[in-house]
Amino acid sequence: MSSQATPIPMSARKSGPLKGTAAVPGDKSISHRALIFGAMAVGETRISGLLEGEDVLDTAKAMQALGASVVRSGAGEWVVNGVGVGGFTEPENVIDCGNSGTGVRLIMGAVATYDFCTTFTGDGSLRKRPMARVTDPLALFGTRSVGRSGGRLPLTLIxxxxxxxxxxxxxxxxAQVKSAVLLAGLNAPGQTVVIEKEMTRDHTERMLKGFGAEITTETTxxxxxxxxxxxxxxxTPQEVAVPRDPSSAAFPVCAALIIEGSDIIVPGVSQNSTRNGLYTTLVEMGAQIEFQNEREEGGEPVADLRVRASKLKGIEVPPERAASMIDEYPILSVVAAYAEGTTVMRGVKELRVKESDRIDAMARGLEACGVQIEEDEDTLIVHGLGPNGVKGGATCVTHLDHRIAMSFLILGMASQEPVAVDDGAPIATSFPIFENLMTGLGADVTRDN
Incomplete structure (x- = not known):
């Protein structure tokens, strides 16, 4: 499936209990970074468990365009022969980052301190997203940029x-802005400093340290x-084992929670404290999630999750938790629809500048399925209908957004009537095995064309 191909309408119907093991793909954030840092190291970096979704494959192509050798050696196995910090060469063609905001912003940072021009583009969704939040701080290094109004793609970075x-x-x-600045700082003299009022996911800092960079973190x-x-x-080149993506794991986890009788295992999921806000929230709502076999893989904490159907209650999610679960609010709003009581999500305005305006997309789709919603610029409130309480029966608009598509398909797996999405093609950007994985657990998901 391709986010730029013919739309793929899909539907989900009320499913029986989900059973089995959900081996979700490798972490998308870490996969992007492993390719980029491998390309900036001197010598051969070997990556296992790489997410082979379209977003990450576009980053692999970009590293090749900048002069690194990037070769697939097996399923999820990749070898990167890097050119070293300062070794990138000017790409001959435009770099197309498809649907990936992470990919384009990190690569912009990586090339910002090289004396050449790089032109970036992406799909219809990515071309709508704001890039000034990255190009503005990169300008402090001496970088210039020329793009469409609002700093949107296509854009040339000088x-x-x-x-x-x-x-x-x-x-x-x-984390994208922070990482772009740090990547630019790799090829700048002296010390580059980034200060965050709220800590965001720290994969860049962890991986830079693993590759041998001199990087420190402190609390002011x-x-x-x-x-x-x-x-x-x-x-220094590394052996990178990519843990499984907690954002992808969220979909089978949340499906199991709302489908009566479900009991599944989701192995090897990253438990990085800057990424696990959803799981903390679900437990507070009453979710039966056991974190088993806790260990470290590839410098990241991981655990096997056992998830059983649960009676859930609405809660108020602390706004300071938003940075650690920003990609998971769409699927959390689905869980909230099946909880007893009201779930309040504040501090979520960043959702409005993701692949789509995710607050608006989820609100409109949930309303169409019979769920009462309140929203403002920074808040989403879902009035839960309890188990089996969601009517469904609507076709939801995905706005070329993979997480919106998957969230509404999960909604339909427990609703009274089927829920359809206008286009499931974008799912391939982050979770290319979603359809097969969910049907393998027992979900009723079909393509409608």
Whole structure:
């Protein structure tokens, strides 16, 4: 399936109990970074468990365009022969990042301090997303950019010929912005500093340290998170084992919680504290989730999850938790629809500038399925209908957004009437095995064309 191909209408119907093991794909965030850091190391980096969705494959093509050798050696197994920090060469063609906001923003950072031009584009969804949040801090290094209004793609980045190190305080919690600045700082002299008021996912810091960069983190007297990177290191190639993606795992986990009689295992899921806000929230709602065999893989904490159908209650999700679960609010809103009582999600305005306006997309689709919703710029409130309480029966608009598509299909697996989505094709960007995995557990999901 392709986010740029012919639409694939899909439907989900009330399913029997889900049973079995849900081996979800590798973590998307870590997969992107493994390819990029491998390309910036000197020598051969071997990656196992790489997510082979369209987003990550587009990043692999970009690293090839910048001069690195990137070769698939088996299922999820990739070998990257890097060119070292400072070794990228000007790409001959436009770099197409498809649907991936993470990919395009990280790659922009990676090339920002090279004395050449790089032009970026993407699919219809990505071309609507704001890039000024990255190009503005990159300009502090001496980088220039020319794009459409609002800094949207297609956009050409003119790298800094003589980059300077910067100190930057992120105005909104964003791991993509933080990572873009740190990646730019790799090829700048001196120390680049990023300060976050709220800590975001720390995969970039962990992986940079693993590749041998000199990077430190500390808490300031104000309670902020301060990261300091020393530029122009020689990165050492690594063996990277990518843990399974907690954002992808969210879909079978949440399906099992709302489908009566379900009992599944989801092995090897990342439990990084900057990514596990959804799981903390689900447990607070009454979810029966056991975290088994806790261990470390590839520098990341992981666990096997046993998930059973649960009686859930609505809660108020603390706004400070948003950074650790920003991609999971769409599927959380589905769970909230099947909970008893009201679930309040505040501090979620970042959802409005994702692949789609996810607050609006979920609100309209849930309303069409009989769920009462309230929203404002920064808040989504779902009035739960309890087990078996969602009517369904609607066709929901996905806006080329993979998480919206999967969330409404999960909704339909427990609703009274089927729920359809206008286009399931974008699911391939992050979870290409979603359909087969869910039907293998016992879900009733079909393509309608």
């Amino acid at each position: 790298g800094a010929a003589e980059p300077v190190p910067v100190e930057y305080e992120t105005p909104v919690p964003s 007297p104000e309670g902020y998170h301060k990261i300091t990177l020393t530029g122009r290191p020689e990165l």
